[in-house]
Amino acid sequence: MKKIILDPPEIARIITRISHEILEKNRGFKGIALVGIQTGGVFLANRIHQKIQEIDSVSVPLGELDITLYRDDLGLKKVGTPTADVPTIKTTSIPFDLTGLSVVLVDDVLFTGRTIRAAMDGLIDFGRPKQIQLAVLIDRGHRELPIRADFVGKNLPTAHNEKVEVRWKESGDDDYVCVINNEEGNP
């Protein structure tokens, strides 16, 4: 069963709010940079980047980060998938020096926190940010690491076996957030 949680106008409002919150917390755009985590986080980071440009007419540094090389489960067998695919590595591009900046990591769904752990390790290989903050569209709970988001679009209590799906206009759909219940036939 698929349940729509957020529709396009709601997502647009959340992006506007998060953008204002980022500017408020950092007292303006000075010294901030946005880094989206592949792939959903990259779309969200681009939208926040645009919105900040609309609000303050300034283009803050923007990067994208792939965390595959920093994962902690490479080569581990997942139950039921004896021939797991090797994760495809996507683009990492941080075309600015992030030393001394307040870097806002951006991801679509915050779940176990393991992706964010990997992303922080990755970021630090590019320099020494003054601060790392975290912005997510959905916080679905079930943390396995002591990680907390600074900016949350929506807190969404879920069961562990449910799947949160975020679709973006950029990948050929419309903006939607859905919850899929695994017990009802969706693998």
Place this chain on the structure above:
Amino acid sequence: MRLSKKDLLAISELQKEEIELILSTAVTFKEVLGRDIKKVPTLRGKTVVNLFFEPSTRTRTSFELAAKRLSADCINISSSSSSLTKGESLLDTAKNIEAMQADIIILRHSSSGTPALLARHLKSSIINAGDGTHEHPSQGLLDLFTIQEKKGTIAGLRVVIVGDILHSRVARSDIYGLKKMGAEVEIVGPPAMIPQSSDQWKVTTRYDLDKAVVGADVIILLRLQLERQGKGFFPTLREYARLYGLNASRLAKANSGVLVMHPGPINRGVEISSDVADGLSSVILDQVTNGVAVRMAILYLLSGQSHE
């Protein structure tokens, strides 16, 4: 996507999709090599053993660097310092290395087929780093990567491979890889150095380099194996250089934007003149740089999958 086997033994065994997977993965590792901190923690805790029974600078260093950039532990064993000099068989040596929990064994050996032998008997992944006159797949893949990087594509290019095709494992890996990726391949060399079995590769064979370079997009030169001199394959070095050495006047007949490649080590003044080796068309040092990225991709893809 994943590679279908636990080992990398030969390009002839790879599907086109597997070659494409390795090449696209290598692009992302090339980005890592451009960072200030050129190291990622991906293969932390994995052990890579370089088992080399023939001399090598480039390949061994390149694999070692690739393993270290991925945070794997890397051990080098060369024939002179190993127990093979005490009479231990290759398989026993390899089994002992595996018993020390090596995840990947990289083998170079003078006998064709030895990596396949180890692959059959061991659970560790085996990477062929050159076996006899059979194949040198990582070199072939880095050549493909370099061509794709510089030319944007491989399909449809005219690639000329010059030299001792008979003894060259690099030539074999290049031919299999280039054909699978859709290039048009020509081999050129003295008649005694063209194998009789070359028909099976479906490549054009020529004996005249002056004619072959006309319209070439890529020229791959092979090292003239000086240790084979005096075995009757060619009369003198000077004659070889005159007939099959690439110099500036020959290069001028090739297409504009031609790439000159060489797996190294180069014999200046024999198969390649110094001005060509150091010239604008030469991508010989790019090949070396790309070698590390391609080998990182190979190590990543072989250890990222959980076999069995």
